[in-house]
Amino acid sequence: MTDLKLAVFDIDGTLVDSQDMIVRAMTHAFEALALPVPARPEILSIIGLSLPQAMARLAPALVPDRLDDAVTAYRDSFFAMRSTDGAAAALFPGARAALDALHMRDEVLLGVATGKARRGLVHMVETHGLEGYFQTTHTADEHPSKPHPAMLEAALAETGVAPGRAVMIGDTSFDIEMGRAAGYRTIGVAWGYHPVSALHAAGVDRVIDDFAALGPALAEFWEG
Incomplete structure (x- = not known):
């Protein structure tokens, strides 16, 4: 056997x-919601977590609706970057x-x-x-x-x-x-x-x- x-x-x-793409997308997401952008080491520290958990660690004060908005903003930024820039x-x-x-x-x-x-x-x-x-x-x-x-x-x-x-x-x-x-x-x-x-x-x-x-x-x- x-x-x-x-x-x-x-x-x-x-x-x-993928760190540059992730950092860029996270930066765009926080800027879109007029939130302070986390430092690069903070963003790298949450890579590997599911996106809602990652966002909750980066912005623990966000209420659930705003957290959902942050998740959506990240996804939109990441996929736009990938389709527009051809980034991989x-x-x-x-x-x-x-x-x-x-x-x-x-x-x-x-x-x-x-x-x-x-x-x-x-x-x-x-x-x-x-x-x-x-x-x-x-x-x-x-x-x-x-x-x-x-x-x-x-x-x-x-x-x-x-x-x-x-x-x-x-x-x-x-x-x-x-x-x-x-x-x-x-x-x-x-x-x-x-x-x-x-x-x-x-x-x-x-x-x-x-x-x-x-x-x-x-x-x-x-x-x-």
């Missing part, structure tokens, strides 16, 4: 470098090669657990020609926000992989906390939007400095 393994990836800050977040160096190598292994299943909405995930996959790479995909508009483990629990249910053979790969403390809550091993990436110290504080199993280190780290979990 094949020993199936599962590698689940976060998107923003892990596979793609680039894959981090080495990401494609790492995905290609894993995709070629019959016993390895790939997944996504992202703070993006389904529409954003579809755009990313189509932009980078990753159709057919991910056997299980879960988005913020279909599940509770990270770090709730619902996305990763659904991935296990869909693939039939045991938690001990599953690994969550992400760049934020939310990814690591979610992975631990679902019983996954966790790999943090040092090039993302949360400092490495935050990943360690969240209990990450391993932090890698580049995608070349991903294969050996996974091998240690799966074969060591």
Whole structure:
């Protein structure tokens, strides 16, 4: 019987470098509502959360209706930017090669657990020609926000992989906390939007400095 393994990836800050687009869209959203614009580090700190939770952290004094307006303003700005500018977040160096190598292994299943909405995930996959790479995909508009483990629990249910053979790969403390809550091993990436110290504080199993280190780290979990 094949020993199936599962590698689940976060998107923003892990596979793609979307920080400039996110910061620009968030800036436009706050300006549209005549609100003080959060500093760039504040905006980066909430990447990975579902958008309503992210907005609530950035502007905790907003009443629910205004919070909804802020969410809508962000989405409108982001999609306008993408359609008008043709903007698309680039894959981090080495990401494609790492995905290609894993995709070629019959016993390895790939997944996504992202703070993006389904529409954003579809755009990313189509932009980078990753159709057919991910056997299980879960988005913020279909599940509770990270770090709730619902996305990763659904991935296990869909693939039939045991938690001990599953690994969550992400760049934020939310990814690591979610992975631990679902019983996954966790790999943090040092090039993302949360400092490495935050990943360690969240209990990450391993932090890698580049995608070349991903294969050996996974091998240690799966074969060591």
